[in-house]
Amino acid sequence: MTQSRRVFLASAGAGMVGGFAPHVLRGAASGSTFPFSEFESRIARREFRDITKDILPTPAMIVDLDIFERNLRVMADYAKSAGINLRPHVKVHKSVDVARRQTTLGAIGLTTATIAESELMSGAGIKGVLWTKQPAHTNNIARAINLTRRDPTFMFVVDDAVVTDWVQQAATAAKVKPRILVSVYAGMDRQGIANGQPAVDLARTIHESKWATFEGYMAYSGGAAHTHGWEERRRKSAADLAGLQETLALSRKAGIPAQIVTGGSTGTYNIDKENNLTELECGSYVFMDTGYFGVGGKADPAEYTDFGGSLTVLVTVDSKRHQNLATIDYGNKAMARPTDKVKGNPWLQVGNQGAEYGALKWENSDRQVKVGERFEIYCSNLDMSTNCYDRYYVVRGDQVVDVWPIMGRSGAAQR
DSSP states (O other): OOOOHHHHHHHHHHHHGGGSOSOEEEOTTTOSEEEGGGHHHHHHTTOOTTOBGGGSOSSEEEEEHHHHHHHHHHHHHHHHHHTOEEOOBSTTTOOHHHHHHHHHTTOOOEEESSHHHHHHHHHTTOOOEEEOSOOOSHHHHHHHHHHHHHOTTOEEEEOOHHHHHHHHHHHHHHTOOOEEEEEBOSSOTTSOBOTTHHHHHHHHHHHTOTTOEEEEEEEOOHHHHTOSSHHHHHHHHHHHTHHHHHHHHHHHHTTOOOSEEEEOOGGGTTTGGGGTOSEEOOOGGGTOOHHHHTSOOSSOSSOOOSSOOOEEEEEEEEEEEETTEEEESOOGGGTOOTTOEETTOTTOEEEEOSSSOEEEEOSOTTSOOOTTOEEEEEOSOHHHHGGGOSEEEEEETTEEEEEEEOOSOSSTTTO
């Protein structure tokens, strides 16, 4: 299920070297010819000399390391100064390399969307993994119990008494004591038991169980994350989490302590401590996407500048036969969207033309796009876009300095 970084890169190199044509392409940084037949083997050996952005296959995901590192520091510094814990969500990056950098800067653990992500991150030695969906099937229950046995710091949520009973039966048989949070409603219909007495009753069932430990509550107000305007976002988050306040008060009155109250997003990171969260599940801040750029921040109501856009998709213009239209190799399979933005070229618009075909469009006929030219594009939704690629090319300027596998994707790793 899990796969080490070294094994991933080595197997990629062994399996793909023969797939490259035996021609060379001039590298912009060094001015020397680069042998494509050595591309994958060099990456497997972590020999990045002469590997610059201009020789990468496209479409390719690029991480600007300077912006990325700044984003991590800004969030980590805020969490420390505000006195709130950070348990960032990995569904955005799906990368052990990113996760380790987050925990190095003080994150107390990670939040995951799937049991496979949980197994991957825990298997990499990262403690404090919280799975934010309940195990509602024999497969997921067994895996959650097995992961609890291997890693006692692992936690997951429930929002249903029936599922809680199934989990307790499996835990009793396995003689392990899973750590469980109750997921409560926070404005999104997809998940969460009703606040107040129903939530506290479920918490009591877990709290009184011999084979479970009640850790607290999860209340994710996803609807507030992209609400435009910081003050509007603040009001939306408070409204979505009002029921949580009732639940916390009743829980204290019932003598059921909540050690963890988790939730929050990149959009509400500097808001939700006022709503009594003890930790944040922010994820997008590491890379950012166009969905966040325009929501506005506390300092600038028009643009969200707290975190920079560190992730782009590098694309190539591979045909230009019509006026004000260029075809690029970034299509539906690569998750191209009309809401994507072209870095440094606001006069260009992104379009779709098919599975492997995308488009760059423009209105000013005085400007031109040439065949073979390359552009970098900010994607619209990180969760979906990163799921389409198998690696990040990490750069400083034009120079590739590292390659990080994207390992928690759909497919085998998802199972």
